[in-house]
Amino acid sequence: MSKDIHYHFSTIAPKYTDLRTADIQPILFIKKELQQYKKIEAADIGCGTGRYDLKAFQHFGKKLYLRCVDCNEEMLNQLSGVLYRRKIKNFRVINSYAEKLPFKDASLDCIFAFNAIHHFKLLEFLREGSRVLREDGWMFLYTRLRSQNRRNIWGRYFPLFTQKETRLYELR
16 A cells, blocks of 8 residues: 555544445345354454444354454554444454465455455455465455446546546456
8 A cells, every 4th residue: 555545544544434334235245145154253354444344243243253454553543442332342453464464374264355455456465365264264355346436426526536546446
């Protein structure tokens, strides 16, 4: 992540949760796919201020133990406050990059990344994710695609956004 982007996220961290929403559909999909698990060892990579983590805990409860990973300490500080205020304790914050995860091989049931993969070096992240997932582990990636940019609020109201935001992926 560039220094400019890192500084940007550090600056907006206190207001980030208020500015962004979390779509419930990916959480419901993940819940359905993992319903057979009695306990879930997971990591949210690029978790930011934890808006999706809060939704995950609301739907998974105490069966989820979550490692909240982000390279921005201010975002992690906001996440900790949000979860602690709601009496959620089965998580750990980890200041790390997506491409070098501090987990043992085959140690996680699943990995989440919500609207974050455009910040990662994708192939390195996928390699690391594969390393830390158990043999039957799951990797859930939720993101908007480059072709969707014109339809979202940023593309509709900030016309130059679609030309500036070039890090998004397409399915191919």
